[in-house]
Each structure stands twice: as C-alpha cells, then as structure tokens.
Amino acid sequence: MGLKTRLIAMNFLQFFVWGAWLISLGGYMIVTLNFTGVQVGSIFSTMGVASLFMPAIMGIISDRFFNAERVLGVCHIFAALLLLAASKITDYPTLYIIMLFNSMLYMPTIALANTVSYNALERKGFNIVKSFPPIRVWGTIGFIAAMWIVDFLGWTKNANQLYVAGGAGILLGLYAFTMPKRPPLKIRDARxxxxxxxxxxxxxxxxxxxxxxxxxxxxxxxxxxxxxxxxxxxxxxxxxxxxxxxxxxxxxxxxxxxxxxxxxxxxxxxxxxxxxxxxxxxxxxxxxxxxxxxxxxxxxxxxxxxxxxxxxxxxxxxxxxxxxxxxxxxxxxxxxxxxxxxxxxxxxxxxxxxxxxxxxxxxxxxxxxxxxxxxxxxxxxxxxxxxxxxxxxxxxxxxxxxxxxxxxxx
CATH class of the missing domain: 1.20.1250.20 (MFS general substrate transporter like domains)
Incomplete structure (x- = not known):
C-alpha cells in the first residue's frame, strides 16, 4: 500500500470516529436520556475545555519524549475505550466526566494526525502544500460516511453510535502504530x-x-x-x-x-x-x-x-x-x-x-x-x-x- 493511500486511510478514520457521534449525540441525550439543554451544551463544551491545553501538552510529549504516531495511537485507543464506557451511562454527571476525558484525548489527535502526515510526506520528498489537501479531504468524507452509517442503521437516538465510534477508534489506534515513525525532535528544535x-x-x-x-x-x-x-x-x-x-x-x-x-x-x-x-x-x-x-x-x-x-x-x-x-x-x-x-x-x-x-x-x-x-x-x-x-x-x-x-x- 502506497504512502498516500495509508495517510488517506488514517485521515478517513480520524474523522470517521468524530462523525459517528458529534452530530447525533445531542439528539440522543435530549430525546433518549432527557437531558436539559444546559447539560447537553456543557458536555459539548468539554471539547472547548480540552482544546485550551491538551493539544499543547500532547504536542510537547510528541516533540520531546515519544514518537508522534505512538502518542496518536495511545490517545485514540484510550479515547475509544471511554466512548465504549459512555455507551453504558445514562446519568449526566458520569457522562460529563467521561466525555471530558474523551475530549482531552481526542482533540489533540487532530493536530497529531497532521504532524504524522506532514512528517511522512516530507520524508518521502512530497510537497506538503500540494499533497496534503487531497489527503485531508478524505477526513471529511470519513466524517460524512460515519454519519450516514449511523443514520441508515437507525442509531441516531441510541448509544450504538458510540459503539461505532469506539470500534473505529480502537482500529485507528492500532493502525497508527504502523505509520511512518516520527521520533521526538532535538531539544533545540522542540517547541x-x-x-x-x-x-x-x-x-x-x-x-x-x-x-x-x-x-x-x-x-x-x-x-x-x-x-x-x-x-x-x-x-x-x-x-x-x-x-x-x-x-x-x-x-x-x-x-x-x-x-x-x-x-x-x-x-x-x-x-x-x-x-x-x-x-x-x-x-x-x-x-x-x-x-x-x-x-x-x-x-x-x-x-x-x-x-x-x-x-x-x-x-x-x-x-x-x-x-x-x-x-x-x-x-x-x-x-x-x-x-x-x-x-x-x-x-x-x-x-x-x-x-x-x-x-x-x-x-x-x-x-x-x-x-x-x-x-x-x-x-x-x-x-x-x-x-x-x-x-x-x-x-x-x-x-x-x-x-x-x-x-x-x-
């Protein structure tokens, strides 16, 4: 399998995981779990909380200590396990905590996936500006595909959408370990x-x-x-x-x-x-x-x-x-x-x-x-x-x- 095809698969799964629940989870919480608007909004706001600091922390870890593709894989596997756990939860306080930790692990993977992609393309001599956008668009296609699958299976208002996301997340986490290595940077180059x-x-x-x-x-x-x-x-x-x-x-x-x-x-x-x-x-x-x-x-x-x-x-x-x-x-x-x-x-x-x-x-x-x-x-x-x-x-x-x-x- 060629490098670009492998990166397409990674980007497809990266956003497939998100698309499986991001659009439909709100409806599930309001219609099925009877959560209030404030409760639903606060659970979605966990992505904002996580975005304030977790991408930076995971970025530093991958810059200084561990390979970026390994950090990406570990984050996805544990985020997926949290989604599977969330599928069993029906009370607001517990679900909030689980989704907060999921956001803390998933949100950094967006930047990490880009880092892994850029590194792999650059090492093979590709022009990143020209080569990456056609690869990244498959992420959006993955997002749409996940939405359609959840919809056609009739799972937009039940917890099965979290099983789809969790399963895809574990698959992506394991797959990330097979990606081209992106080792830590030299100290003087690390941010x-x-x-x-x-x-x-x-x-x-x-x-x-x-x-x-x-x-x-x-x-x-x-x-x-x-x-x-x-x-x-x-x-x-x-x-x-x-x-x-x-x-x-x-x-x-x-x-x-x-x-x-x-x-x-x-x-x-x-x-x-x-x-x-x-x-x-x-x-x-x-x-x-x-x-x-x-x-x-x-x-x-x-x-x-x-x-x-x-x-x-x-x-x-x-x-x-x-x-x-x-x-x-x-x-x-x-x-x-x-x-x-x-x-x-x-x-x-x-x-x-x-x-x-x-x-x-x-x-x-x-x-x-x-x-x-x-x-x-x-x-x-x-x-x-x-x-x-x-x-x-x-x-x-x-x-x-x-x-x-x-x-x-x-």
Missing part, C-alpha cells in the same frame, strides 16, 4: 509550552487590528457547534407533525449536506480572499451564520425542507470562510517567528474559549425557550441568528483593515 499554546503570540494583542480579530473570532467561535449540538433534537421534534419526512427519518443524512458543502466551499477561498480580502470574507461568513440559523427557524422537514437544505448549503460558507480564511489571515499577519504560536492562539480563541462559552450559553437559550418539555425552536434559532446579526453589525465598524489585492496569493 516550548508557551509556544505550543500560543502564549508568546499574545504580543499580537498589542496590535489593535489583531486584538479585534481574535476577540471577534472568540465570539463567532461560539456559533460553530450550535447546530451540531441541537440539530438532531430539532428534527426529532417534528416526528409527530411529519413522521414520514426525510429529515425526521434520516436526520444525519440531511445534516451531512453541511459537511458536503464545506468540502466545496474550501475550494472557493483563494478566489474570495484575493478578490475581496479578509474583512469582507469574514463578513460573508457572519451573514452566512445569520442565514443558517434563520433558515432553521423558518424551515421544517415537511413543506419547509428546501429551507433546511439551503441552510445546510450555506453552512459551508459560514464555517470555511471563518475557520480556514481566519487561519490564513493569522498566518499572513503574524511574524514568522511566532506563526505556530499564533495558530495556537487562534485555536484557543475559537475552538477553546469560543466553543466552551457557545456550548454553555446555547444550552441556556434552549432551556429558556423550553416549557414542560416543549421546545420553541423558532425562538431558539432566531435568538442565535440575532446573536450573529449583532456580530455582523459590530465587526465591520471595529475591524479596521484595508485589502490590498496584490497581497493575497493563491
């Missing part, structure tokens, strides 16, 4: 803790433009997982009104259109950045979030299915134009000496602090608009849409940036 978590990039906050950008990124990061948290439960609540509709029968298939859209919008980023610059691209992303939530508010799985499908398509722009374009902007605006740290800081602000507060506050909103177990989804989605709209109004006023077309290179 420090401050560098890994982005602490030395805090100097960027002295620049008003970057301070505004990172702050807005945190607030916008709060919106990233909201539809993942509550999309399944939202569709399930139409089971009485539209019991035979596609969205109710196959919620994961409908929601997976979002990931398909994401893979397509990635390809448009170079054009939009070159044509309009980061400020307008970010503004497009924010308005896309406004539209994303609004379409959920007025759509339904019956005669409003087309509105939900449109919302799934819009998601690609909302997610990619913020996450990918924002990362590229940070790379361009940062001093080469602190670029790795700057990317770490961007992750902390979005997937760390943003995801944490987004999970907690979105759960509070859902509970606020829930009466006797009945959720007012229109008010819920419009609240999220209004939140994004406020960001859309504030962002262009406070973010001062003049786009110079020649500065952006495809």
């Amino acid at each position: 420090s803790l401050a560098n890994s978590v982005g602490l030395d990039a805090f100097v960027l906050f002295r620049n008003k433009k970057m301070a505004v950008f990172f702050t807005v990124s945190m607030f916008l990061g709060a919106a990233l997982q909201i539809t993942n948290l509550f999309g399944g439960a939202f569709l399930d609540d139409f089971k009485t009104m539209y019991p035979h509709s596609f969205g109710v029968q196959h919620p994961n298939l409908l929601l997976s259109i979002s990931q398909i859209s994401e893979t397509l919008f990635i390809l448009t980023i170079p054009f939009f950045l070159q044509k309009f610059g980061i400020k307008k691209v970010m503004l497009l992303s924010i308005f896309a979030w406004v539209l994303r939530f609004s379409l959920f508010g007025i759509g339904n799985p019956g005669n409003g299915l087309y509105l939900l499908v449109f919302s799934m398509i819009v998601y690609g722009m909302a997610f990619d134009f913020f996450n990918i374009s924002g990362s590229l902007f940070v790379e361009r605006e940062s001093d080469p000496k602190i670029r790795a740290s700057a990317q770490g800081l961007f992750m902390i602000m979005t997937n760390g602090l943003g995801a944490f507060f987004g999970g907690i506050l979105s759960g509070w909103v859902v509970d606020y608009f829930t009466t006797n177990g009945v959720r007012d989804w229109q008010s819920i989605w419009f609240s999220f849409s209004g939140y994004a709209l406020v960001l859309a109004v504030i962002f262009p006023i406070i973010f001062k940036y003049k786009h110079i077309k020649e500065d952006i290179v495809e």
